[in-house]
Amino acid sequence: MNGWIDSILQGVMLGAIYALFAAGLSLVFGVMRLVNVAHGDFIVLSAFIALWLQRITGFSSPFLTLILLVPLMFLVGYVLQRVILNPAFGADILRPVLITFGLSVIIQNGLLQGFSADSQKLHGGKLEVASIALPGGLAIGVLPLLTLGVSAAMIGLLQWMLYRTKLGRALRATSADLSTAGLMGVNTSHLFAMAAGIAMVTVAVAGVFTGIRASFDAVSGPDWLIFAFEAVIIGGLGSLWGTLAGGLILGMAQTTGARFSPGWQLLSGHLVFLAILILCPRGLFPRRAE
């Protein structure tokens, strides 16, 4: 019995990482209807930049690199959207998607050039092995618990931003009707760039947390992208809380599957994803009909 509880507990912790992967993807899709194929690669890029920043600054903890990484990635997202992706928006929805596909290839090869194909890891020190004992011989790691907290807080912040601030209101209005939002005085190019910048902030955080938890290399991005996609789709497109739930469900599916056989971990995640896609094609918590 304890084994099962442990699996589910670990699944929740693993799912928190997936929700972290998916938060930015969900925001960008919800606001711009853009699927960013390079999302996973940007997370890997963030992890590598954090590694590099730690090397040159001598920061003891990779979390400290976030001070520089967050504004940097915001800027990357803003400029990328404003200069490259916005002009590609229009009648053809495939065009911006193809651009992100190209970015994915560029980032992977750029990282191979700059950091070689070696597997890397961020070192979190004692935090990585610290754990809290629970009754019944169970234990949860402090780092996974922290990840869960940060993940939930980030989704909550995004939700608050979208529904309680002027920026969020304008983002939702622009998402609903681009040209009418322009009539209201909304500079839609700037607004989309802001959304992309905010998504990149979540990417920076995801990069650091994932880099401490697991090893990564230049081509890890697409694997991480799959989990992010599945979390977004399980939760329902455009719903942020749904994305958090989707991440947790995916994580739990993987860890309980792994109890049967370690080889089943990824497979059972994908199967649960497929089952949910068949049973509720719009995800578990779809945004109200528009």
Added chain:
Amino acid sequence: MNLLSVSKLNAYYGDFQALFDVDFHAHPGEVIAIIGANGAGKSTFLNAIAGNVTGRGNSITFAEEAISGLRSWQIVSRGIALVPEGRRLFSSLTVEENLLMGAYANTKDAWPLTHIYETFPQLKLKAKQSALSLSGGEQQMVAIGRALISNPLLLMCDELSLGLAPMVVHDIYETLTTVRERGVTLIIVEQNVRQALAFADRVYCFQEGRVSLTGRAGELKPEDVSRAYFGLAGAA
């Protein structure tokens, strides 16, 4: 002194030319109606002024400033608001959020929300509802309120009465009367010619992208109007 003057405006959708050398002007405080058949270019004209359709040449001047090259989001803050055809409310936003969007550009000069609710009391009761849950007339009030909240010098309304019951249309024009009394310049595109002639100071009639007739509302002869409207010589 003109608040708005337009000279030789040409507008295009791709290769299709929708407006041909349109000359137009509006004095401060004036109420102007634009009439014309479907496809005559009335909506295109309003959208060209609002910056949604790009005209060619530097031919639109508002409050002594050339605004032709500006984007729609830059034009709002100059004091021009458009109530678009079909209302175009933001479906995923509440009534109140829709109204607040109107104040996005010039928060400083904007009306307070309470002002809008005094003008449209029934909207206050439904402030938290989704904008699309309202009746057609109420939705039109939201669309007008959303434009008014930016405190515009020029308010342009596109097909306000389309699809609304006569009683509701009456109420909406009553509201516009209070708006005009406040000194706001109005340009109204209206299908109902009688309504337009009764409400406006001056009338422009559009036909196939050109101004076919213009004059003071009280001085136009019905046969001239119908000729300008339908383009049939001698039709009455």
